[in-house]
Amino acid sequence: xxxxxxxxxxxxxxxxxxxxxxxxxxxxxxxxxxxxxxxxxxxxxxxxxxxxxxxxxxxxxxxxxxxxxxxxxxxxxxxxxxxxxxxxxxxxxxxxxxxxxxxxxxxxxxxxxxxxxxxxxxxxxxxxxxxxxxxxxxxxxxxxxxxxxxxxxxxxxxxxxxxxxxxxxxxxxxxxxxxxxxxxxxxxxxxxxxxxxxxxxxxxxxxxxxxxxxxxxxxxxxxxxxxxxxxx
Amino acid sequence: xxxxxxxxxxxxxxxxxxxxxxxxxxxxxxxxxxxxxxxxxxxxxxxxxxxxxxxxxxxxxxxxxxxxxxxxxxxxxxxxxxxxxxxxxxxxxxxxxxxxxxxxxxxxxxxxxxxxxxxxxxxxxxxxxxxxxxxxxxxxxxxxxxxxxxxxxxxxxxxxxxxxxxxxxxxxxxxxxxxxxxxxxxxxxxxxxxxxxxxxxxxxxxxxxxxxxxxxxxxxxxxxxxxxxxxx
Amino acid sequence: xxxxxxxxxxxxxxxxxxxxxxxxxxxxxxxxxxxxxxxxxxxxxxxxxxxxxxxxxxxxxxxxxxxxxxxxxxxxxxxxxxxxxxxxxxxxxxxxxxxxxxxxxxxxxxxxxxxxxxxxxxxxxxxxxxxxxxxxxxxxxxxxxxxxxxxxxxxxxxxxxxxxxxxxxxxxxxxxxxxxxxxxxxxxxxxxxxxxxxxxxxxxxxxxxxxxxxxxxxxxxxxxxxxxxxxx
Amino acid sequence: xxxxxxxxxxxxxxxxxxxxxxxxxxxxxxxxxxxxxxxxxxxxxxxxxxxxxxxxxxxxxxxxxxxxxxxxxxxxxxxxxxxxxxxxxxxxxxxxxxxxxxxxxxxxxxxxxxxxxxxxxxxxxxxxxxxxxxxxxxxxxxxxxxxxxxxxxxxxxxxxxxxxxxxxxxxxxxxxxxxxxxxxxxxxxxxxxxxxxxxxxxxxxxxxxxxxxxxxxxxxxxxxxxxxxxxx
Numbered sequence: 001x002x003x004x005x006x007x008x009x010x011x012x013x014x015x016x017x018x019x020x021x022x023x024x025x026x027x028x029x030x031x032x033x034x035x036x037x038x039x040x041x042x043x044x045x046x047x048x049x050x051x052x053x054x055x056x057x058x059x060x061x062x063x064x065x066x067x068x069x070x071x072x073x074x075x076x077x078x079x080x081x082x083x084x085x086x087x088x089x090x091x092x093x094x095x096x097x098x099x100x101x102x103x104x105x106x107x108x109x110x111x112x113x114x115x116x117x118x119x120x121x122x123x124x125x126x127x128x129x130x131x132x133x134x135x136x137x138x139x140x141x142x143x144x145x146x147x148x149x150x151x152x153x154x155x156x157x158x159x160x161x162x163x164x165x166x167x168x169x170x171x172x173x174x175x176x177x178x179x180x181x182x183x184x185x186x187x188x189x190x191x192x193x194x195x196x197x198x199x200x201x202x203x204x205x206x207x208x209x210x211x212x213x214x215x216x217x218x219x220x221x222x223x224x225x226x227x228x229x230x231x232x
Numbered sequence: 233x234x235x236x237x238x239x240x241x242x243x244x245x246x247x248x249x250x251x252x253x254x255x256x257x258x259x260x261x262x263x264x265x266x267x268x269x270x271x272x273x274x275x276x277x278x279x280x281x282x283x284x285x286x287x288x289x290x291x292x293x294x295x296x297x298x299x300x301x302x303x304x305x306x307x308x309x310x311x312x313x314x315x316x317x318x319x320x321x322x323x324x325x326x327x328x329x330x331x332x333x334x335x336x337x338x339x340x341x342x343x344x345x346x347x348x349x350x351x352x353x354x355x356x357x358x359x360x361x362x363x364x365x366x367x368x369x370x371x372x373x374x375x376x377x378x379x380x381x382x383x384x385x386x387x388x389x390x391x392x393x394x395x396x397x398x399x400x401x402x403x404x405x406x407x408x409x410x411x412x413x414x415x416x417x418x419x420x421x422x423x424x425x426x427x428x429x430x431x432x433x434x435x436x437x438x439x440x441x442x443x444x445x446x447x448x449x450x451x452x453x454x455x456x457x458x459x460x461x462x463x464x
Numbered sequence: 465x466x467x468x469x470x471x472x473x474x475x476x477x478x479x480x481x482x483x484x485x486x487x488x489x490x491x492x493x494x495x496x497x498x499x500x501x502x503x504x505x506x507x508x509x510x511x512x513x514x515x516x517x518x519x520x521x522x523x524x525x526x527x528x529x530x531x532x533x534x535x536x537x538x539x540x541x542x543x544x545x546x547x548x549x550x551x552x553x554x555x556x557x558x559x560x561x562x563x564x565x566x567x568x569x570x571x572x573x574x575x576x577x578x579x580x581x582x583x584x585x586x587x588x589x590x591x592x593x594x595x596x597x598x599x600x601x602x603x604x605x606x607x608x609x610x611x612x613x614x615x616x617x618x619x620x621x622x623x624x625x626x627x628x629x630x631x632x633x634x635x636x637x638x639x640x641x642x643x644x645x646x647x648x649x650x651x652x653x654x655x656x657x658x659x660x661x662x663x664x665x666x667x668x669x670x671x672x673x674x675x676x677x678x679x680x681x682x683x684x685x686x687x688x689x690x691x692x693x694x695x696x
Numbered sequence: 697x698x699x700x701x702x703x704x705x706x707x708x709x710x711x712x713x714x715x716x717x718x719x720x721x722x723x724x725x726x727x728x729x730x731x732x733x734x735x736x737x738x739x740x741x742x743x744x745x746x747x748x749x750x751x752x753x754x755x756x757x758x759x760x761x762x763x764x765x766x767x768x769x770x771x772x773x774x775x776x777x778x779x780x781x782x783x784x785x786x787x788x789x790x791x792x793x794x795x796x797x798x799x800x801x802x803x804x805x806x807x808x809x810x811x812x813x814x815x816x817x818x819x820x821x822x823x824x825x826x827x828x829x830x831x832x833x834x835x836x837x838x839x840x841x842x843x844x845x846x847x848x849x850x851x852x853x854x855x856x857x858x859x860x861x862x863x864x865x866x867x868x869x870x871x872x873x874x875x876x877x878x879x880x881x882x883x884x885x886x887x888x889x890x891x892x893x894x895x896x897x898x899x900x901x902x903x904x905x906x907x908x909x910x911x912x913x914x915x916x917x918x919x920x921x922x923x924x925x926x927x928x
Contacts, residue, residue: 025889026882027928028814046927075928076918096928098814104893107812108901116339117404118260118330135910142914171907172813186258193257197336199900204431205340211403214367218374222308231278232259232307232328348571349636350492350562418490425489429568436663437572443635446599450606454540463510464491464539464560580803581868582724582794650722657721661800668895669804675867678831682838686772695742696723696771696792 002069004042007033008055010093011042014181018097019050021189029097030075033181034085036092039063041085045072065144076143083147084177088161093181095188098173101195102188105129106168112194113210115201119194120211120219127191128157129168150175166191234301236274239265240287242325243274246413250329251282253421261329262307265413266317268324271295273317277304297376308375315379316409320393325413327420330405333427334420337361338400344426345442347433351426352443352451359423360389361400382407398423466533468506471497472519474557475506478645482561483514485653493561494539497645498549500556503527505549509536529608540607547611548641552625557645559652562637565659566652569593570632576658577674579665583658584675584683591655592621593632614639630655698765700738703729704751706789707738710877714793715746717885725793726771729877730781732788735759737781741768761840772839779843780873784857789877791884794869797891798884801825802864808890809906811897815890816907816915823887824853825864846871862887 002008014031018024027050032043042058059070065082067074075081081094097103105112105127112127114120119127130153137145150167154160165187166176176187201208222229234240246263250256259279266273274290291302297314299306307313313326329335337344343358344351351359362385369377382399386392397419398408408419433440454461466472478495482488491511498505506522523534529546531538539545545558561567569576569591576591578584583591594617601609614631618624629651630640640651665672686693698704710727714720723743730737738754755766761778763770771777777790793799801808807822808815815823826849833841846863850856861883862872872883897904918925 025885028889030928044928046925073925073927076925077928100889100893101896103812103814104896104900107814107893107897108904110901115403116335118335118339132908132911135908138910138914142918171811171911189257193260193332197332197339199896200333200336200431201339203435203899204336205342208340212364212367214370215364215403218370222374229278229305229308231305232262232276232309347635348567350567350571421489425492425564429564429571432565432568432663433571435667436568437574440572444596444599446602447596447635450602454606461510461537461540463537464494464508464541579867580799582799582803653721657724657796661796661803664797664800664895665803667899668800669806672804676828676831678834679828679867682834686838693742693769693772695769696726696740696773 004060007042008058010181011058012055015044023097023099031095032081033093044075079143080147091177092179093184094177095184096175099192102174102191105195109170112198117219120216123164124216124220132170236292239274240290242413243290244287247276255329255331263327264313265325276307311375312379323409324411325416326409327416328407331424334406334423341402344430349451352448355396356448356452364402468524471506472522474645475522476519479508487561487563495559496545497557508539543607544611555641556643557648558641559648560639563656566638566655573634576662581683584680587628588680588684596634700756703738704754706877707754708751711740719793719795727791728777729789740771775839776843787873788875789880790873791880792871795888798870798887805866808894813915816912819860820912820916828866
């Protein structure tokens with residue numbers, strides 16, 4: 001049995017959840033689960049349909065993106081996952097999808113404004129959209145640069161990766177993460193829901209204001225503050 | 233066996249209906265059922281997934297929002313439910329969701345205009361949207377103030393809680409109620425449908441007029457008037 | 465056994481198809497099936513959930529809207545069905561829904577323009593929207609007047625009821641019909657699809673032209689003309 | 697047993713996938729599978745519901761659109777399929793649907809701009825929309841001319857049929873193709889997804905730019921270039 005059995009199982013299950021949660025069709029996404037002690041993660045093999053995934057088919061990759069164990073080729077987005085794990089010690093899982101509404105915001109190259117408490121319960125500001133890369137960076141190691149782009153965009157906006165667990169990559173699609181696979185998947189589904197509510201809100205009231213600061217603070221603190229008590 | 237077995241069972245079932253009816257994902261909503269003689273209600277425990285709910289896990293709370301029976305923490309929206317029950321003697325159940333279209337109207341901070349007979353069959357005017365609270369009230373007992381906001385907005389608009397059984401809370405989401413859990417759930421689903429039809433109607437005809445008064449009267453009266461005969 | 469067993473069975477099945485085909489929620493619609501020799505039709509009883517319907521629960525009504533057989537109250541829309549059957553000898557079934565997109569067009573008080581061959585395969589012109597009634601007519605026998613409104617709107621537009629089998633009633637919702645229950649149901653589902661495609665088409669290209677006449681003729685004739693050969 | 701058993705089975709299965717994949721309702725589409733050695737293809741019989749299809753019911757047609765084997769009438773779109781197979785030696789299957797979003801773009805008579813990497817992963821430019829035919833051509837052999845229109849529109853735009861495997865026919869609906877039935881079906885589903893994301897993108901940001909050239913090149917090459925490595 002593999003030394004990496006647990007992350008193989010968790011990553012397999014997380015990938016199988018993607019179509020079940022309505023977040024992907026065909027191969028439009030991937031999930032990975034990390035073991036930070038061993039500095040490796042398990043990720044979806046490239047091109048294999050979700051319903052054919054098994055723990056033993058997961059690919060074990062180190063934080064430089066090199067395959068450690070597994071016969072199949074890892075997802076083409078592997079290097080993006082690798083650089084995020086290398087830089088973010090407390091992230092246990094990463095999910096990448098092309099879910100409909102979050103991807104449409106990414107394609108529109110707009111951050112998602114905070115319009116209501118559904119959004120504020122999860123993050124106290126707009127969901128950031130990292131700009132598209134320069135042509136030079138695109139021609140370099142593209143997937144590695146995508147990860148760097150995510151890391152730098154959070155830094156540029158004074159956001160910690162434990163504070164916000166989701167981002168849009170401009171012209172591309174969303175990435176989410178969390179301490180566990182369940183949390184990273186939850187974040188992908190919540191982001192899709194927030195993205196859908198936000199465009200509807202703008203269509204219903206094109207002049208709508210974003211949520212007032214007192215409500216942002218209240219909702220985020222009741223869920224995430226020192227005296228958190230949230231839970232519907 | 234609990235003295236509150238019946239409301240435990242009804243509240244459990246009502247909460248389990250929320251995802252089945254497509255009104256919530258994860259923990260985005262809660263339902264409660266009251267026993268006005270005992271001045272208590274049964275409500276969803278905080279953070280427990282809907283499919284793990286059982287009657288014995290429901291929390292029994294009094295009309296001040298204090299737990300009377302149950303080991304789990306009640307929903308963070310409990311005080312909103314409590315103040316509504318205290319003030320509205322004939323309400324047997326309350327449902328709160330973040331359903332997509334109703335929440336988008338709430339975020340857009342607009343009442344839903346009455347555009348057709350689907351709406352008129354249920355209420356003879358716009359579905360009101362209570363404005364967001366003042367910063368001062370938000371910093372106070374927030375969930376209690378949310379309930380007060382709902383009560384006062386109906387009073388300010390000369391609406392009785394038995395006349396209209398649904399409201400949008402601006403920047404937040406809808407609340408609905410009724411004599412029974414089935415009716416409160418029905419109202420949540422009808423509100424979602426009305427909300428969706430209304431934005432589509434405005435998109436198809438941006439200059440559309442609201443329903444003429446004679447049709448509003450006719451449809452509401454055939455369902456709710458003294459000679460009511462409605463029933464498709 | 466009832467003399468009307470066959471139309472009871474067909475009407476029961478047609479009503480049960482309404483939620484299965486995604487055209488209604490709760491009691492938002494009704495279907496009826498006629499026996500023109502006996503000058504009666506079987507229609508949904510008022511307020512009974514679709515999944516509780518049985519052939520014996522259907523109500524048999526004559527073409528004046530009077531109950532001939534059955535203990536339950538017939539649908540509140542019964543008189544609309546009755547006047548249509550009385551005037552339209554070759555209509556075997558009528559379906560009324562509040563399906564989302566068709567109802568939104570009705571609420572927007574617009575006929576649905578003909579934008580493509582999906583529409584042209586079914587009717588060679590816009591789907592008409594009858595205007596809302598005058599206040600005077602609304603105060604009269606409302607459901608009877610609704611039927612009259614449908615009949616007169618077709619006449620005013622030189623349309624035969626065998627030529628077009630669907631209409632929107634302004635501020636209200638769609639009605640469809642056909643020789644059989646299957647055809648009337650098919651028409652409701654096709655109308656919903658056409659209605660949805662049409663608003664999307666306008667959103668994608670606000671300046672779009674309606675379908676050119678040569679294509680309208682070609683598509684309608686290959687399905688309905690003397691040399692019809694259509695069938696995907 | 698038929699000499700054409702394999703393409704009968706594949707075409708039957710491909711047609712049955714159409715409603716399962718959410719691409720058609722009723723008879724709104726058809727799929728065919730070709731045997732280029734025998735210069736024939738198997739196609740859906742006209743007007744038969746998808747769930748009643750069996751391999752033996754498929755109609756075998758030659759590349760002039762003449763029936764070679766089968767008692768049922770072939771789909772009314774048969775001649776469009778025939779001319780495509782005659783001209784495109786490496787196409788093994790063709791799928792035609794009236795799927796919602798792709799058809800709305802066709803009705804809007806617009807090519808689908810390239811707004812993101814989901815699109816770029818499949819084709820490095822806009823999805824073309826062939827203009828509606830002249831009145832003269834419509835009156836001729838309509839389905840044959842539709843095929844010719846598709847072939848000529850690709851040629852006029854310097855596109856090879858192996859380079860792009862999907863097209864919109866203006867005022868009508870999409871056609872897709874591929875080496876296998878699975879690939880042609882995949883292309884129909886991907887096109888529907890791209891079409892839906894594109895209109896949402898324009899609604900979220902009406903002034904959005906199309907994808908920058910460096911990203912178009914990168915994504916298309918990682919999937920289709922000589923050093924292709926794509927696979928999520």
